[in-house]
Amino acid sequence: MSSRAGQPAEASDLIDIDELIAAYYDRKPDAAVPEQRVAFGTSGHRGSSLSTSFNEDHILATTQAIVDYRAAQGITGPLFLGRDTHGLSLPAERSAIEVLVANGVDVRVDSRDAWVPTPALSHAILTYNRDLAASDPGRADGIVVTPSHNPPRDGGFKYNPPHGGPADTDATGWIADRANELIAAELEGVHRTRHADIDLDGLGQYDFRDAYVRDLASIIDVDAIKSAGVRIGADPLGGASVEYWALIAEVYGLDLTVVNPEVDPTWKFMTLDWDEKIRMDPSSPSAMASLVAARDEYDILTGNDADADRHGIVTPDAGLMNPNHYLAVAIDYLFSHRPNWPADAAVGKTLVSSMIIDRVADALGKTLLEVPVGFKWFVPGLLDGSVAFGGEESAGASFLRKDGTVWTTDKDGILLCLLAAEILAVTGKTPSQRYAELEQQFGSSAYQRVDAPASPAQKSALSKLSPDAVSATELAGESITAKLSHAPGNGAAIGGLKVQTESAWFAARPSGTEDVYKLYAESLRGEDHLREVQEEARAVVSAALGQA
Numbered sequence: 001m002s003s004r005a006g007q008p009a010e011a012s013d014l015i016d017i018d019e020l021i022a023a024y025y026d027r028k029p030d031a032a033v034p035e036q037r038v039a040f041g042t043s044g045h046r047g048s049s050l051s052t053s054f055n056e057d058h059i060l061a062t063t064q065a066i067v068d069y070r071a072a073q074g075i076t077g078p079l080f081l082g083r084d085t086h087g088l089s090l091p092a093e094r095s096a097i098e099v100l101v102a103n104g105v106d107v108r109v110d111s112r113d114a115w116v117p118t119p120a121l122s123h124a125i126l127t128y129n130r131d132l133a134a135s136d137p138g139r140a141d142g143i144v145v146t147p148s149h150n151p152p153r154d155g156g157f158k159y160n161p162p163h164g165g166p167a168d169t170d171a172t173g174w175i176a177d178r179a180n181e182l183i184a185a186e187l188e189g190v191h192r193t194r195h196a197d198i199d200l201d202g203l204g205q206y207d208f209r210d211a212y213v214r215d216l217a218s219i220i221d222v223d224a225i226k227s228a229g230v231r232i233g234a235d236p237l238g239g240a241s242v243e244y245w246a247l248i249a250e251v252y253g254l255d256l257t258v259v260n261p262e263v264d265p266t267w268k269f270m271t272l273d274w275d276e277k278i279r280m281d282p283s284s285p286s287a288m289a290s291l292v293a294a295r296d297e298y299d300i301l302t303g304n305d306a307d308a309d310r311h312g313i314v315t316p317d318a319g320l321m322n323p324n325h326y327l328a329v330a331i332d333y334l335f336s337h338r339p340n341w342p343a344d345a346a347v348g349k350t351l352v353s354s355m356i357i358d359r360v361a362d363a364l365g366k367t368l369l370e371v372p373v374g375f376k377w378f379v380p381g382l383l384d385g386s387v388a389f390g391g392e393e394s395a396g397a398s399f400l401r402k403d404g405t406v407w408t409t410d411k412d413g414i415l416l417c418l419l420a421a422e423i424l425a426v427t428g429k430t431p432s433q434r435y436a437e438l439e440q441q442f443g444s445s446a447y448q449r450v451d452a453p454a455s456p457a458q459k460s461a462l463s464k465l466s467p468d469a470v471s472a473t474e475l476a477g478e479s480i481t482a483k484l485s486h487a488p489g490n491g492a493a494i495g496g497l498k499v500q501t502e503s504a505w506f507a508a509r510p511s512g513t514e515d516v517y518k519l520y521a522e523s524l525r526g527e528d529h530l531r532e533v534q535e536e537a538r539a540v541v542s543a544a545l546g547q548a
Helices: 017-026 056-073 089-102 118-129 169-184 208-213 222-228 242-252 323-337 355-364 375-384 413-427 431-442 456-463 527-546
Strands: 044-048 079-083 107-110 141-145 154-160 204-206 232-235 256-258 300-304 311-315 346-350 368-371 387-392 396-399 446-453 482-486 493-500 504-510 516-523
Touching: 017 089, 044 056, 056 089, 056 141, 056 154, 056 169, 079 089, 079 118, 089 107, 089 141, 089 154, 118 141, 118 154, 118 208, 118 413, 154 169, 208 242, 222 242, 222 413, 232 413, 242 256, 242 413, 300 413, 311 413, 311 431, 323 346, 323 355, 323 387, 323 396, 323 413, 323 431, 346 355, 346 375, 355 368, 355 431, 368 375, 375 387, 375 396, 396 413, 413 431, 446 527, 456 493, 456 504, 456 516, 456 527, 493 527, 504 527, 516 527
Parallel strands: 079 107, 079 141, 107 204, 232 256, 232 300, 346 368, 346 387
Antiparallel strands: 044 154, 141 154, 300 311, 387 396, 446 516, 482 493, 493 504, 504 516
16 A cells, blocks of 8 residues: 555646546547457446547447447437536536437436436436336436546446446447447447537436435435434535535435535545545545544544445544445344335345355345345346345445335445434444444454456456366365355356355455456454465465466
8 A cells, every 4th residue: 555545635646637638539549459449347338538448439439339229129218317527527428418319319417417426317217217117118227427436537437227227248248349349430320419509408307416315215214313413424525426415414404514515526635545546435544534534523424436326434433434344234224124125135245245244144034145246236136126235345335215115226325324324313323333243243354355456468367267276175274165256146257256264255356447456355263364365365366467
């Protein structure tokens, strides 16, 4: 970790927004260069105009590909379109509108021309489709322009089909292939109406914020939060949730302060992440350093990333909570305080989340659904109510409404932040105090995720790791009980490898959104044992990287 991690950003750390936007229009990708092709990771296509991986041609082609995909799937309903606060998001949204309008798509944009969090877009799609049959061609879908927590130089473009959540690999593979065909053909086949010729007032208008905020009482006990007088400090981290928090406070009469309402596409007010990059990651102690410093001023402090699909929870007694710890507390609380949830609904977790969650689910008598990384794997279960809670260790989760019906099928950071306040209001304990009780019950977890740079070739090698890469029968002194290349919950490939023992595990996989790889490890036998697990895991990873 850099010595500057957690320190305020300096002028030399900031991007030149004018240069970033100029590159968006000026640079033309070459479809023959792998790094310049459209590629959907775990959550959409991401890149930077400065590296010719997120430019006008990418968005024109990808939007046309989405239009073509809609036609192939028989989708004729409206398309909800929103953007976050990244510098490339507005230019990309405009490019998308040019293509959507030219193709005759019924586009619905924010009626206030404001930023739209990912969960608000998912909520809009599901609200529109609520009374429509799954086979109805008039169902809505959506696009959200966001690279989520990625650095300010990046842009992102994500398609959410009519189920409201992230598109599955079949859809994204089809869209990416079609987009790259169009780029290779120099955009022949892309229909486009120049932005200057579009009557923006004639586009469909939708108040994403009002619809989302005024529906929160169906999923959160806002009355309990108000009655208990919980003092909430909400930091949007310069992201799309900034105006949502103010309305939440107003509508529900909460003691809620927007800690920093500033929006600046350079994110000059952020503290630096582990690698000296500006990254709006609310699960990172370095990125959340300024919020942690204010922990004694509120009962609950919260943070969200740029599109508000991730959450960070800060308490006076523990500072920034480990995302795994908070997920365990949330699951334990919700399944005990939502009597109208389906009795047989499962707990959803990704296979790089903590073993503590397994033990909480077992104590609750609930089925555990363990899936690969990527929130898309929870979509079917959240949609039909067979999964009541789905969460990722990277601080993304969503759950069912109080009545057991779907809320969002994409991650909702605003929701999880409000839940922290509800837990305190109802139990009288902060989520971190409740986690300490869970540790007394289930044991202490030593867990760490380490991110390290990896080239595209190295990432590819890591994604192909198989159980054969581990010839050992023991891991850190314990017998290996499983070597997994596919998730036990749904049999889907994990894009890496997980090795388990009775009280420890490690997993290695490439990032789907950045040029890094992630090494996860956990031990229920303490920090020293965790380090042994990590050391042996690194040997496996190093061998794979050395072959790339």
